[in-house]
Amino acid sequence: MRAYFASLAGTAVLLSASLALAQRDKVALVYAELAKAPPKARTRRNPLEKDPDAVAAGRNLFEQHCTECHGDLAKGGNKGPSLRVEQVQNAEPGAIFWILTNGVVWRGMPVWSKLPEPQRWQVVSYIKSLGVADSAPVSAPSTRSSSNVATELPSPRR
Amino acid sequence: MPIPPFTSFLKLFLLSLFFAFLPGAAPAQESPYFVAYDHYLEEPGNLEIEYFSTFGTQRGGRDFHAYWMEFEYGATAWWTTEFYLDGQSTFGDSTLFTGIRWENRVRVLKREHFINPVLYVEYEHKSGADKILKEGEGHDIESDFLTPNAEAHKEHINEIELKLILSSTFKGWNLTENTLAAKDLSNSPWEFGYAIGASRPLALKASAKRCSFCRQNFSAGVEMYGGLGDRHHFGMNETSHYLAPVVAWNLPSDWTFRLSPGFGLNNNSHRFLLRWGVSREIAGFGSMVSRLFGGRR
Numbered sequence: 001m002r003a004y005f006a007s008l009a010g011t012a013v014l015l016s017a018s019l020a021l022a023q024r025d026k027v028a029l030v031y032a033e034l035a036k037a038p039p040k041a042r043t044r045r046n047p048l049e050k051d052p053d054a055v056a057a058g059r060n061l062f063e064q065h066c067t068e069c070h071g072d073l074a075k076g077g078n079k080g081p082s083l084r085v086e087q088v089q090n091a092e093p094g095a096i097f098w099i100l101t102n103g104v105v106w107r108g109m110p111v112w113s114k115l116p117e118p119q120r121w122q123v124v125s126y127i128k129s130l131g132v133a134d135s136a137p138v139s140a141p142s143t144r145s146s147s148n149v150a151t152e153l154p155s156p157r158r
Numbered sequence: 159m160p161i162p163p164f165t166s167f168l169k170l171f172l173l174s175l176f177f178a179f180l181p182g183a184a185p186a187q188e189s190p191y192f193v194a195y196d197h198y199l200e201e202p203g204n205l206e207i208e209y210f211s212t213f214g215t216q217r218g219g220r221d222f223h224a225y226w227m228e229f230e231y232g233a234t235a236w237w238t239t240e241f242y243l244d245g246q247s248t249f250g251d252s253t254l255f256t257g258i259r260w261e262n263r264v265r266v267l268k269r270e271h272f273i274n275p276v277l278y279v280e281y282e283h284k285s286g287a288d289k290i291l292k293e294g295e296g297h298d299i300e301s302d303f304l305t306p307n308a309e310a311h312k313e314h315i316n317e318i319e320l321k322l323i324l325s326s327t328f329k330g331w332n333l334t335e336n337t338l339a340a341k342d343l344s345n346s347p348w349e350f351g352y353a354i355g356a357s358r359p360l361a362l363k364a365s366a367k368r369c370s371f372c373r374q375n376f377s378a379g380v381e382m383y384g385g386l387g388d389r390h391h392f393g394m395n396e397t398s399h400y401l402a403p404v405v406a407w408n409l410p411s412d413w414t415f416r417l418s419p420g421f422g423l424n425n426n427s428h429r430f431l432l433r434w435g436v437s438r439e440i441a442g443f444g445s446m447v448s449r450l451f452g453g454r455r
Contacts, residue, residue: 008260008281048363053365053366056366056367057363057364057365057366058364060364060365060366060367060368061364064187064410065187065201068201068203068204068441068442078442078445079202079203101270102268102269102270103235103269103270104235105235105236105265105268105269106235106236106268107235108202108234108235109235110198110199110201110202110232110235111197111198111235111265111270113198113327114187114189114196114198114327114332116330116359116362116363116374117329117330117362118362118363118364119362119363119364119374122363122364
């Protein structure tokens with residue numbers, strides 16, 4: 001029985017070590033994942049882009065499920081990178097939806113397909129409404145025309 | 159290794175209540191299943207503390223109330239580990255701590271597919287008085303539970319359980335199929351079982367308002383599970399099977415409640431099982447613990 005527990009503990013240590021290695025260069029690699037979205041997924045249009053409630057609903061969902069890693073207003077947190085950078089804000093909605101659906105599992109972002117598809121599109125609407133943050137590492141001026149809608153919304157009552 | 163006394167279980171239960179009231183809880187989006195597993199793992203760094211109860215009727219004996227505490231931790235986005243504490247009270251007999259379980263689920267594929275496999279490995283150290291019915295396996299049938307607690311508790315079982323979880327999500331529906339193979343580490347044959355489930359949130363779009371009673375906070379479905387005999391006698395003969403509607407209520411205030419009335423499908427099954435559970439997810443638990451020891455996360 002002792003040998004059995006020792007082998008279980010050894011397995012856990014090996015898995016933890018592999019995790020520590022996977023943390024390196026995570027942020028850059030996570031952004032690079034957007035480019036891996038297949039063309040068919042990338043060209044998908046957000047079916048809720050004209051839904052007036054989509055951003056507010058997406059904000060609720062984001063605060064419930066994403067803020068822990070990506071920080072308040074998606075400016076980046078302890079575990080997840082900022083989503084207020086050009087790589088994300090200039091990405092096609094379909095590419096962001098694809099990342100939400102598939103996660104970046106080996107780099108720490110879980111699969112979010114447990115949120116029904118309309119809710120994932122609501123989160124995409126919210127993320128795209130945020131715009132590039134001033135403090136984010138911007139390499140060129142944003143070409144987005146929409147204003148930062150979500151940051152102007154009143155905070156929902158918790 | 160002897161099974162520790164019931165007071166240890168009580169202490170751990172109280173400790174888990176303490177953790178459950180810590181700040182940093184995360185509103186959960188939990189599946190309604192009690193027995194079946196889908197392919198969604200715990201978010202990395204989050205700890206979910208869960209309490210589940212099963213009330214079961216017993217023909218020819220005394221009804222029982224079995225319960226377990228579950229500590230589910232997202233080690234990574236592809237690996238979830240869980241620790242269980244099991245107990246039971248048989249009415250008119252006694253209350254017992256019946257054992258521990260250590261469960262691991264590992265996601266196999268990097269991306270979402272139509273069918274998503276997850277591998278499940280569990281070690282169980284329990285007594286013969288265990289009645290939580292967390293799965294159907296082998297030739298486990300209702301009459302096994304007739305043994306009085308004092309006698310059943312003398313039997314110690316060390317078991318390895320493997321599952322292949324195949325789960326799909328399509329148009330808001332989750333469909334899952336679990337195949338189980340369990341081996342008592344004593345000289346017993348491999349035993350087999352299954353669980354299947356289907357569930358869906360009551361609304362697919364989220365409301366723009368934060369609300370407790372919005373339809374998207376509820377999910378409902380059904381699960382079915384049972385044994386498939388063992389290596390020597392594979393099949394449905396002398397096995398028990400259950401069908402159970404399931405419902406979950408995911409509150410924005412961090413709690414999830416689940417309820418499931420289960421019905422035995424043959425004469426070897428308990429006629430009725432009523433299960434309920436409450437859970438709370440603590441976001442960033444891994445970071446909190448890491449900071450306690452001077453870590454940066």
